[in-house]
Amino acid sequence: MELLKLKNINTYYNAVHALKNVSLHLGRGEIVTLIGANGAGKTTLLNTLSAVTPARTGEILYDQQRIEGCEPERIVELGISQVPEGRQVFKPLTVEDNLELGAYLRFRRRESRKVIRADLEEMYLLFPRLRERRKQLAGTLSGGEQQMLAIGRALMAKPKVLLLDEPSMGLAPLVVQEIFGVIAALCRDKGTSILLVEQNAKAALKLADRGYVLETGKVILSGVASELLDNPEVQRAYLGKEKKEIWEN
Amino acid sequence: MNLSDQLLQYILSGLSTGAIYALIGLGFAIIYNSTGIINFAQGEFVMFGGMLGVYFFHKQGLALPIAFLLAVVVTALCGVLFERFAIRPLRRPTPMNMVIITIGGSIFLRGVAMIAWGKDTHVLPTFSGDEPISFAGATLLPQHLWIFAITILLIIGTKLFFSHTISGKAMSACAVNRRAAGLVGIDVRRMIMFSFILSSAIGAMAGIIIAPLTMTSYDVGVMLGLKGFCAAIIGGMSSGLPTVIGGLLLGVLESLGAGFSSGYKDAVAFVILLLILFFRPQGLFSRGSSERV
Numbered sequence A: 001m002e003l004l005k006l007k008n009i010n011t012y013y014n015a016v017h018a019l020k021n022v023s024l025h026l027g028r029g030e031i032v033t034l035i036g037a038n039g040a041g042k043t044t045l046l047n048t049l050s051a052v053t054p055a056r057t058g059e060i061l062y063d064q065q066r067i068e069g070c071e072p073e074r075i076v077e078l079g080i081s082q083v084p085e086g087r088q089v090f091k092p093l094t095v096e097d098n099l100e101l102g103a104y105l106r107f108r109r110r111e112s113r114k115v116i117r118a119d120l121e122e123m124y125l126l127f128p129r130l131r132e133r134r135k136q137l138a139g140t141l142s143g144g145e146q147q148m149l150a151i152g153r154a155l156m157a158k159p160k161v162l163l164l165d166e167p168s169m170g171l172a173p174l175v176v177q178e179i180f181g182v183i184a185a186l187c188r189d190k191g192t193s194i195l196l197v198e199q200n201a202k203a204a205l206k207l208a209d210r211g212y213v214l215e216t217g218k219v220i221l222s223g224v225a226s227e228l229l230d231n232p233e234v235q236r237a238y239l240g241k242e243k244k245e246i247w248e249n
Numbered sequence B: 001m002n003l004s005d006q007l008l009q010y011i012l013s014g015l016s017t018g019a020i021y022a023l024i025g026l027g028f029a030i031i032y033n034s035t036g037i038i039n040f041a042q043g044e045f046v047m048f049g050g051m052l053g054v055y056f057f058h059k060q061g062l063a064l065p066i067a068f069l070l071a072v073v074v075t076a077l078c079g080v081l082f083e084r085f086a087i088r089p090l091r092r093p094t095p096m097n098m099v100i101i102t103i104g105g106s107i108f109l110r111g112v113a114m115i116a117w118g119k120d121t122h123v124l125p126t127f128s129g130d131e132p133i134s135f136a137g138a139t140l141l142p143q144h145l146w147i148f149a150i151t152i153l154l155i156i157g158t159k160l161f162f163s164h165t166i167s168g169k170a171m172s173a174c175a176v177n178r179r180a181a182g183l184v185g186i187d188v189r190r191m192i193m194f195s196f197i198l199s200s201a202i203g204a205m206a207g208i209i210i211a212p213l214t215m216t217s218y219d220v221g222v223m224l225g226l227k228g229f230c231a232a233i234i235g236g237m238s239s240g241l242p243t244v245i246g247g248l249l250l251g252v253l254e255s256l257g258a259g260f261s262s263g264y265k266d267a268v269a270f271v272i273l274l275l276i277l278f279f280r281p282q283g284l285f286s287r288g289s290s291e292r293v
């Protein structure tokens, strides 16, 4: 059952045609990864979904409803949250304030503080290191902790779809493992659907159910993740397999 | 009066004008932090507060507290209209655009006040009598105490707002990272509107509490705005304590300067402004990092 579906999306930055007829879909409880080189349009795709960089033409269906004309707030309200590229935590605010702000719309809807408080506790269970640092300013956290905070902040909105933009960027392998573990658990335990943008193609394809390969604004390949992992073109362009084999010979 | 009594007198009256500068400075900082705009019409909000107070009290014959409240509400409304019609229409403003727009806005608001109320100076009665109070050799008016009390309340109020309410935190979030704020569902335009309401309301209160001491007229906003701007610059555009201290410092220095010769009074602010901009553009108290809320 498709939860999110993009049909022939075209997005521009003035004259730059950043997404060209992109179509893709995300099922309920599915992890889908979007891989591609620098400048392929991955961030643009997530921002088009979040209505920050709206599409010029094309349709976005969420739960069978057209959402491409919505404001960014509305997208969050509908249940689509983004963890932006480069974490973008609110650095001069405390860890706890950052998490609370993730629930901003829930406060605005006058949802019970007790419930929101309980969700905050849940974030601390998910990321125990954030609990130790709850009164610390977000800018003083390490890169990995900031990434956790950015994910926690997005989760505080209780999203049904989580959009993650290169969560592994600049992090040590062990931290990446930890974060990918959390992503897998979210999908498994909560049924959250996940669209994961990654340059770390191998790790992403291992985690995901399906994948799309984006090149200069176009989807050039898509399929089941394990098959993409074995695809020679993917191996050559994104996994650096061929080079390694030549080198090994 | 011996020298130390005289010094205390200057300092006390400096602190009370300084409190006003602090409030005006906070208005500058709040808008700057949420929009990146230096609102040169801030002084006009202060003038509107005083003039509307005069209007509601003298012309409409309302009780002082009610006149006070109405003046604040109407000025805040002006703040909303100003944001809506002068600031928001610019979609991708350059800093130069913004300076021109807010200076233009200030000239416009001053013009409106002149047409509505003429060029005369007006005065409001003090809030609770004119019986001087002696204090360790110096004398204070009850109005000075009102100024201190209201300023302290407003400062505590804004502090609590920014650190303890979700709207306040959302405003801070917008100030530091607008894009990320949008992504968590904060309506950035609404927050900008909010910052104009807050700044104009605080400015109006400053204008009303000072009016009984210094009189008010359509053009008091120019100087008061400049002094408030100076306070905010000393405070590194922080919407908290540093700007408050900046205002108090400026008030005291001005008062001492006037003690030497009354001609120096206004020059003090200009000199401080230039010195800070040359040597410590990040403000007097900042440790050099540019992260601020």
Ligand SMILES: Nc1ncnc2c1ncn2[C@@H]1O[C@H](COP(=O)(O)OP(=O)(O)OP(=O)(O)O)[C@@H](O)[C@H]1O
Pocket: A013, A016, A018, A036, A037, A038, A039, A040, A041, A042, A043, A044, A045, A085, A199
């Ligand atoms: N604000 C902008 N204005 C103009 N062009 C832009 C803007 N943002 C991105 N682009 C262009 O759009 C294209 C896609 O950029 P995008 O940021 O989506 O790539 P990406 O796949 O996320 O890359 P990376 O892996 O480096 O994050 C690039 O050619 C980029 O130069």
Ligand SMILES: [Mg+2]
Pocket: A042, A043, A044, A085, A165
């Ligand atoms: Mg990107």
